[in-house]
């Protein structure tokens with residue numbers, strides 16, 4: 001998300017960087033660029049303007065101090081970064097728990113924003129933290145919304161309270177109320193109420209939402225917003241705020257290339273924080289929203305913190321250590337090492353998503369390359385390696401035609417794919433040897449198949465302030 | 481939109497100040513036309529000799545629309561085949577329901593295919609519509625291969641000599657190459673069995689500038705032939721659809737104005753433009 005924002009900011013900054021001493025006219029210039037970049041990203045014009053004004057206000061009195069520092073453009077950058085973080089919601093806020101009885105979370109939003117899917121994600125998230133959520137099907141309007149919630153609930157192992165069939169039958173207010181009662185009786189500590197999508201201009205449906213609210217007295221009303229939303233965000237957020245009210249915002253479909261500027265408008269104008277972000281169609285593609293990370297991401301800094309967290313969780317420290325020792329001892333890099341690393345990468349989750357969090361990787365061309373990384377290829381490669389005998393894995397040079405044909409058959413892949421893998425592995429192995437001979441640091445993770453774009457990616461990284469390693473996983477490990 | 485009438489009242493071509501035109505530009509941006517198209521419209525309008533600012537703007541907006549046909553393409557000698565695509569939640573399934581009702585009401589035999597095998601209860605959602613409207617729905621297994629359901633649908637349509645075959649697909653973000661490949665595969669199945677006559681991209685009127693990327697990527701994968709602009713019953717003006725037309729020359733063919741099967745009709749440029757500039 002925020003793609004063009006990143007590149008616009010990035011180009012504005014590189015021109016700033018080349019200037020050395022910063023004058024107030026330079027600040028005005030960059031503020032103008034930021035404004036137009038924000039508008040292009042669907043931020044409301046008034047919000048873009050007030051954000052720019054604020055930067056100017058904050059930066060100009062600081063110029064003297066900033067210009068004394070060794071890196072003045074960094075000083076401006078920090079001001080913008082801090083302000084953007086503040087606008088995006090300041091500190092991360094967690095769900096407010098009820099003092100007594102179940103904590104009730106009510107989801108509201110436009111049609112198609114992704115409420116029902118989000119209900120499942122939130123349920124799984126809460127459950128993974130040891131809670132006992134109950135899902136309540138109060139969207140009785142859209143055909144088979146109830147069925148959808150039931151299926152979603154079943155897939156995450158969370159019970160669904162759905163006494164009415166929906167498709168226009170049943171009273172959503174009564175269902176919500178009975179759902180809360182059910183949760184109290186059965187000692188669920190969370191209730192997630194899914195409601196029908198409604199338009200801001202639909203007074204009747206808006207009043208229905210407020211009746212659901214009055215019936216269940218939610219501890220949190222979450223306004224679910226599609227990251228692709230345009231300028232209408234302002235009107236819609238305002239009508240939901242007046243019609244039913246909300247305490248927090250959830251951004252969905254953040255895995256696309258939407259710039260997400262509407263989120264900035266909504267938090268600015270309603271003063272409600274973004275609490276969660278949905279980043280994919282899997283029920284696990286859900287996380288707390290981190291304004292500071294998002295701000296760095298907007299500014300082209302990449303979401304290094306998230307990456308480091310994921311890497312730490314996924315990377316087996318023993319494995320990494322083993323590699324490094326092996327490498328230091330002068331052992332050769334084998335297919336087995338290759339495979340363990342593939343597996344570690346897979347564990348780290350969607351690779352393209354992960355790489356997208358790195359600085360400089362969110363610009364258009366880069367994004368395209370990332371999105372084209374074939375994750376299925378990792379799986380196929382794994383299958384091929386697993387069809388080899390230990391001896392073959394140890395030394396690919398023994399792989400003659402008949403062995404390759406056997407492996408292809410065993411893994412259900414074409415012989416050409418086996419050949420391809422062997423070629424690429426041999427290339428990687430050669431590179432590892434060269435790296436060692438050149439005295440370079442042993443990388444925790446060498447190039448792997450399906451990541452042909454990696455070396456190119458590294459070249460496009462902006463000057464790194466925080467990291468020493470050119471290798472993403474290594475860098476993440478450093479920061480973890 | 482009071483703002484526009486206020487601006488129009490002030491704007492007399494020639495007598496309008498730069499800041500009046502700036503205000504107008506802002507209002508166009510607020511309708512999701514995007515900065516680029518808004519600039520273009522304003523400069524075209526400023527150069528137009530016209531009796532009023534409103535008609536100048538109107539003409540400029542009309543000029544941005546494509547001149548291609550907005551009619552649904554129809555073939556006579558075989559089943560007319562329509563593929564419906566778009567990102568998640570834009571209103572594809574509902575639009576398929578509306579389209580099948582419209583075609584059926586005109587006396588056609590329609591078959592629809594539930595090729596969204598991915599989202600929970602998407603198949604049931606379309607089946608519910610099919611039962612309400614009285615149109616057969618060809619469906620496969622949840623999480624099955626969508627291309628093979630489409631293949632079955634083609635067979636059913638052909639055997640029953642249906643006039644129309646409409647294929648509902650799973651929502652997908654245009655940035656996911658594997659899902660876009662899946663869509664191309666569905667289209668290839670249709671291509672091989674006679675051809676696809678319309679590929680309709682469903683765009684939600686609340687969509688911001690991302691809509692342009694959507695249209696470009698879907699066109700790249702499956703050659704979109706028309707847009708369905710949904711949710712025009714809300715406060716969003718749907719200016720993104722004009723921006724898409726301008727950028728890709730893909731015509732807006734239909735407009736959705738509610739959640740019911742009848743809340744649907746052909747795209748009407750005049751009323752769309754009136755909506756954009758807030759005149760009745």
Ligand SMILES: Nc1nc2c(ncn2[C@@H]2O[C@H](COP(=O)(O)OP(=O)(O)O)[C@@H](O)[C@H]2O)c(=O)[nH]1
Nearest residue numbers: 111112569570571572573574711736737738739
């Ligand atoms: N107000 C309004 N809602 C719509 C319109 N078209 C679809 N919807 C709603 O948008 C939501 C998503 O629609 P659906 O057809 O399931 O989207 P899909 O995921 O693209 O198939 C549902 O709640 C629909 O009722 C429209 O023209 N106006």
Ligand SMILES: [Mg+2]
Nearest residue numbers: 572573596602
């Ligand atoms: Mg659908």
